[in-house]
Amino acid sequence: MASRTLSAGARSAFAAYSSMRPARNFHATARTLADATATLPARKPVGAFRGGLFGFLLGTTLAGAGVYGYTLREYKASNELLTEDIYALQAACQKLNTYCQALEDKMDAAERKRK
Secondary structure (H helix, E strand, C coil), rough: HHHHHHHHHHHHHHHHHHCCCCCCCCCCCCHHHHHHHHCCCCCCCCHHHHHHHHHHHHHHHHHHHHHHHHHEEEEEEEEHHHHHHHHHHHHHHHHHHHHHHHHHHHHHHEEEEEE
């Protein structure tokens, strides 16, 4: 029992002593105090959300521009191929038309000979 009262008294004495002494000693010269007053201007942080949003928008814009350029080049190439095919089909139709007219003329000439 005596040890409990002694330890309680020791604890209260230690608490009183620790509250009176500073946590650590501060030694500052006039030079360090003068340097402490010259603070840097506060920088506004970019922030993770704003930086991430900016990066996302920049990335999607660049990707969209790349896809647009690729699609435009492919469209032009396919359009040129299609135009060439249309001209080739038109030439084949013209040849077939002239061949059919020549056959009709021959049939008309053969029919006239019979009469």
